[in-house]
Amino acid sequence: MITPLSFDDLTLETDRLRLTPMQSEDVDVSKAVLCDARVMRYVNDAMTPDAVEEDMINSVKRGAGGRIGLWAITRKDTGAKIGTSVLMPVPIEDDDYDWSLLVPGSYPDANIEVGYLFVPDAWGQGFATEACSRIVRFAFEETLLPEIVATADPENVNSHNVLQKSGLQKIGIKRAYAWDDVLWFDLTRDRWSAAHETRP
Numbered sequence: 001m002i003t004p005l006s007f008d009d010l011t012l013e014t015d016r017l018r019l020t021p022m023q024s025e026d027v028d029v030s031k032a033v034l035c036d037a038r039v040m041r042y043v044n045d046a047m048t049p050d051a052v053e054e055d056m057i058n059s060v061k062r063g064a065g066g067r068i069g070l071w072a073i074t075r076k077d078t079g080a081k082i083g084t085s086v087l088m089p090v091p092i093e094d095d096d097y098d099w100s101l102l103v104p105g106s107y108p109d110a111n112i113e114v115g116y117l118f119v120p121d122a123w124g125q126g127f128a129t130e131a132c133s134r135i136v137r138f139a140f141e142e143t144l145l146p147e148i149v150a151t152a153d154p155e156n157v158n159s160h161n162v163l164q165k166s167g168l169q170k171i172g173i174k175r176a177y178a179w180d181d182v183l184w185f186d187l188t189r190d191r192w193s194a195a196h197e198t199r200p
Contacts, residue, residue, distance in 0.1 A: 083118035
């Protein structure tokens with residue numbers, strides 16, 4: 001039996017950011033990232049606003065008592081929504097998530113990846129590392145996952161840097177999102193615990 005977490009339990013904070021479980025009213029930030037070809041350059045084709053609206057019924061779904069899903073990212077100082085972050089099952093043969101894997105009472109039978117998208121105005125300010133590190137911490141403090149992974153385009157060096165600053169390590173090129181040349185990263189619970197154990 002997986003104990004459900006409340007909205008407040010799933011609201012994550014950093015020094016500058018607040019990450020809240022994706023809700024239907026967050027369609028604005030979803031459009032801001034998913035419809036921008038600059039943001040989607042290394043991810044997929046940019047979506048249309050209508051497609052994003054139609055997909056929000058999936059974007060608000062959560063699995064494992066709320067622990068697996070999407071978050072909207074807001075700046076604390078301005079209240080502006082600047083991006084999204086995820087803990088989601090990595091699709092291998094498809095180019096999008098299999099939303100049917102998000103079941104409230106169980107963990108998906110798949111590798112779970114951390115990911116993020118930010119509006120261009122938020123680039124280059126350390127927000128991605130701040131949000132990614134917080135999601136990683138949540139994954140190991142509030143889930144039973146033995147490891148988390150991440151995927152990135154081999155040419156997306158900025159994302160590689162964010163993932164490595166967040167504790168993940170490159171493990172090589174493997175298939176994901178229906179592509180054969182995706183760079184994978186991982187972080188095991190043992191490695192994370194060793195790096196965060198309290199020393200006297």
